[in-house]
Amino acid sequence: MQLLRNRLSNFRSLRVYLTVYEQGAISSAAKTLNLTQPTISIQLKQFSNVVGAELYYVQGKKLVFTESGKLTAKYCRQIIQKIDDLEIEISNLAQLKSGTLKVAAVTSCEYFVPHLIGSFLEKFPMVDIDFKIDNRENIKERYNNGQDDLYLFSHIDNDMTGEVVPLFPNNLYAFASKTHPLALKEKVSLKSLVGFSWILRERGSGTRQAIEEHFSKSDVVIRPKLVMESNEAIKHCVMAGxxxxxxxxxxxxxxxxxxxxxxxxxxxxIKTYWNLVFPSSTKQSTLSQAFMAHLMEYKQVLKGGIQEQNTRFI
Known part of the structure; x- marks a missing residue:
């Protein structure tokens, strides 16, 4: 694999100049760099023209570097070191030894995303995760602004033009306290739900959108008595009757x-899906690709756990 420093067209001149400066002679630099002395001389002259200052002069058979030449050597050394550092960091990132991945998810993901991220970090402990969880409106704004590497949504709008990867089902169920009149029925029709008090997520949330779309297909309208952004708060209100x-x-x-x-x-x-969404403005990074691969593995574990719990509860 060709080194990054050798792929930068103007980088060789910096290396040649710094080698001549450190060796103090064109002949010594030519041996170190495996170049001919005329080639070194030409590159020195071209480099001086690019910098726009007199970097050295010849006194007898000796090169004498000016103050500008000494200053240029100092910065050449720093630039070369930075390029070397960049090459190391890119190599580390490619091997998932370092880097930061920015993930944003809607609040309904709070039940599984922390476990997903935790298991990902166990695999790649040197990677950092910048994780943002919020209501759908705020996460959608972050998506529109391209603030993160990837997003988790349960509802995809038509204006979301980035790459969408369906992950696994996110089924929605109606529920009540065990003391509720409907809790004793073996079958409940959709229309019989009208007239009861409802506690729903805020308008604009993926859950609320899916509910409204489902009921509208049967020309059924339910109006919430309470609106909440927290799933846990909704569960406690239902438990309280x-x-x-x-x-x-x-x-x-x-x-x-x-x-x-x-x-x-x-x-x-009501059948919906969790979706992994990549913003259209950015290309998938090595980290985001690794995270998606891990999520695809993790969903099998998650699916098994949900199915086991469903046999006891749903």
Whole structure:
């Protein structure tokens, strides 16, 4: 593999000049660099013209460097060192030894993304993760501004033009407290849900959008009595008998509260997907590709865990 320093067209002149400066003679530099003396002389002259200052003069058979020449040698040394450092860091990044990955996710991901990131960092302990979790509106704004390397959404808008990778199902279920009248029924029709108190996520959230789209297909409208941004707060309100709600299976199977029950609604579950989204303005990095590969492995473990919990709860 050709070294980075050799692929930079103007970099060789810096190396030639610094070698001549350190060796103190063109003949010695020619042997070190395996170049002819005329070639060294030509490159020295061209380099001086590029810098725009007299870097040296010949006194007898000896090169004498000017103050400008000494200053140039100092910065040539620094530039060469920086290029060497860059080459090392790029190599480390390619091997996932270092780097920072910026991940942003909607709040519904809070049940599995921390575990996903934790297992990723176990594989690559030198990598840093900048993780942002927030409501959908704020994460969508970050997506529009291209602030992160990748995003996790449960609902994809038409204006999201980046690469979208469907990951795994995110089924939504209606649920109630076990003391609710509907909890005793073996079958519940969609239309029979009208008239009860509802506690839903905020308008604009992926869950809320999926719910509204599903009900609108059957010309059924439910109006929330309470609107909340927190899945956990919604679960506690339902447990307190304040109304019905609809949440992701991941939220419902977490800790499996004994005083909650999933309602056997005839058109449920509402089928949605978790999606990994890459912004259209950036190219996938080595880190983001590795994270996606890890997520694809992790989803099999997650799927198995959800299915096991579902047999006990849903």
């Amino acid at each position: 304040m109304g019905l709600s609809i949440l992701s299976e991941y939220a419902l199977t977490q800790e499996s509260p004994e005083n909650l029950t999933v309602l056997p609604v005839d058109t449920f579950p």
